[in-house]
Amino acid sequence: MKPLTKQIVQSYRTKETNRPLVLVAIIIGxxxxxIEGTIVSTAMPGIVGDLGGFSKFSWVFSAYLLMSAITVLLFGKLSDLFGRKPIYTIGIVVFLIGSLLCGFAESMEALIIYRLIQGVGAGAVQPIALTIVGDMYSMEERAKIQGYLASVWGISAIAGPALGGLFVQYIEWxxxxxxxxxxxxxxxIGILLLLHETIDKEKKSIDYGGAGLLLVSVSALMIVLIEGGVRWEWxxxxxxGxxxxxxxxxxxxxxVEKKAKEPLMPLSIWSSPVIAISNSVTFTTGxxxxxxxxxxxxxxxxxxxRSPIVAGFTLTTMSIGWPIASTAAGNLVIKIGFRTTSVLGGISLILGSTIYLFMTPALGPIFAGVGSFFIGxxxxxxxxxFIVAIQGSVSWQQRGIATATNMFMRTxxxxxxxxxxxxxxxxxxxHYLTEKATAKDISINTANQLLNESKRKxxxxxxxxxxxxGLTISLKWVYGGVFILALFSFLLLLFIPKLSKKETPVRS
Incomplete structure (x- = not known):
């Protein structure tokens, strides 16, 4: 019996799947x-100004990211069992239901719940889209197609902050x-009508136990990090508990992962120093x-x-720096090696985070935008x-697993x-408000009013x-944490071993 991937490629060709139009559908998805990440970031001050709940600010991001992180590996395995088309369809439908509910949220608690739903759908959309592309196109064709897909992230990263600012300022969040x-x-519509596949329905083991344990352990850790020192004493x-x-x-x-037939997170690939360090730095840069x-x-x-549009500008500069550097990285890896290229990236992260440490209101948004550019x-x-290094350090049979693990670590x-x-x-x-405030009606949630222009006035x-x-001083602590993470990332990068010429991938 042919491997599932070959069967799917064959079914695409024999049933005359319209690959260009399917690719367009995938790019849209x-x-x-x-765009969901950057557009929500810019809109969050307006959302908090309307709904309140400043102390729950980070949960809007954490809920979405947590569910997408946990489900991304599960959906990858389910697509092997039931096919790409039904799993991608489920992901899109769940994502749209979550999006619809988010727009109707009347409290921060409701928005967080709806973001959980949205995150479940997001866990299927990105990995299955990449898998479909891998199934449809040959190794030689894939390099060009990956360029199209990479441009999607660059365009969405630039458009997201601007659109978020426009919606908040001129329409509604x-x-x-x-x-x-x-x-x-x-x-x-494009996937349902134009994508055809034949599925091998042989049963496979799915590591639901590992997924459940990961969900519980990471969720508990996140509650500790968010509520420790705020709702509960450390x-x-x-x-x-x-x-x-x-x-x-x-x-x-x-x-569980050591004994699982098809583990959610294969531990064997972590024995490679390249993968271990790359994934560790991917975690900190995330x-x-x-x-x-x-x-x-x-x-x-x-x-x-400043206005939401100006706030969006300070993130847009990061979105400009990222795709430019990604394009340059491909040439730099060949000329100076991947370790030197990644170390240069680590230096840029330190420069950007140092700028944030010295940021004051008087310096203005351009100063903040310069810091974002270096981060990008x-x-x-x-x-x-990292993707080049990881894929070059494993065999073809492990390349998909290694790439998915890196994606998981960033999320x-x-x-x-x-x-x-x-x-x-x-x-x-x-802590600052408790120490400095004299009025009893000043609390952490009073900061909601700073993010709404009329309430602020x-x-x-x-x-x-x-x-x-208080917000300035508190954010200094946040960006102090960002600086420490950047410094730690740089130090880890110094220990990445060099790949030999045999290990460096010549073709995908």
Whole structure:
């Protein structure tokens, strides 16, 4: 019996799947999933200004990222069992349901629940889209197609902040989520009508136990990072209990993965130093990315008192630096090697995070945008180089698993980063207000009013000054954390071993 991949490729050709139109449908679906990160980042200050719940700010990102991180590996295995088409369809439908509900959310708690639903759908859209492309096109054709798919992320990263600012300022924030509806429907129609596949229905083992343990352990850890020092003291029973639960869950997860027939996270590939270090840095850079995209618009709008569009500009510069550096990385890897290229990326991350450390309201959004640009360059140089290094260090049979693991680590890093850095922000702001505020009606959730222009203008000048100073100082702690993560990433990059010429991939 032929391997499943060969059967699918054969079925695409014999049933005359319209590959160009299917590719267009896939690009639309990937654009929908890709733009969700940056467009929501820019819109969040407006959402918080309307719904309140500043202390739950980071949960809007964490909920989405957590569910997409956990489900991405599961959906990959389900697509092997039931085919790409039905799993991609389920992912799009779930994502659209979540998007529709997000737009109707009337409280921060409801929005977080709906973002969980959206995250489940996102866990299927991106990996299955890439898998379909791998099935449809030969090795030689895939290089050009990957260029098209990479441009989707660059375009969405640039368009997202601008669209988010426009929706918040001129329409309403609900359209940040509702704009997904027509895009998702177009992608769904293209896949349902034009994609044909024949599936080998041989039963395969799916590691549901590993997925469940990972969900429980990571969720417990995120609650600790977000609520520790804010809702509960660090030494309180709930925090200690959650730490024990998370530690036990992770330990059991590794035990289950060693015995699973088809593990959710194959541990054997981590024996390669290239993969271990690349994935570790991918995890930390995922934390850096979410730290910048989540909290920079809050500073620009709440403290600098600029519009959502201006806040979007400060993220757009990162989105410009990223694709430029990604393109350059392909040539640099050949000329100077992947280790040197990734180290240059690490230096750029340190430069960007250093700029944030010295950022003040008086320096303005251009200064913030310069820092974002360097972060984008660092992300582009490292992320592209890691994929080349990882795929060159494993056999063809392990290439898909190794690539998926790297994707998982970035998403997991972003989820943990949103929780950790959000917890730092909440903890420091609450500490500052407790220490400095004299009025009893000033609390951490009063900071909601900074993110709404009309409410901000209605604040007493003393209260406004207190809140803005508190937010500035708290965000300094957040960007201090970003700097430490950038420095740690750079140090790890120094230990990546060189690939020999045999190991360096000449063709995909």
């Amino acid at each position: 990937m654009f929908m999933a890709a 609900s359209w940040v989520f509702w704009m997904n509806i027509p895009l998702g429907i177009l992608s769904l 030494t309180s029973l709930p925090i200690v 959650l730490i024990i639960l998370s530690t036990a869950g992770i330990s059991l997860f590794f035990h 934390m850096i990315l979410i730290g910048v995209s989540s909290f920079l618009p809050t500073f620009v709008q709440g403290v600098m008192e 360059v660092g992300m582009g140089l490292t992320s592209t180089t 997991l890093g972003s989820a943990v980063g949103a929780a950790l850095l959000g917890g730092v922000l909440n903890s420091r702001l609450q 209605s604040l007493d000048p003393t209260q406004l000054d207190l809140l803005q100073n």
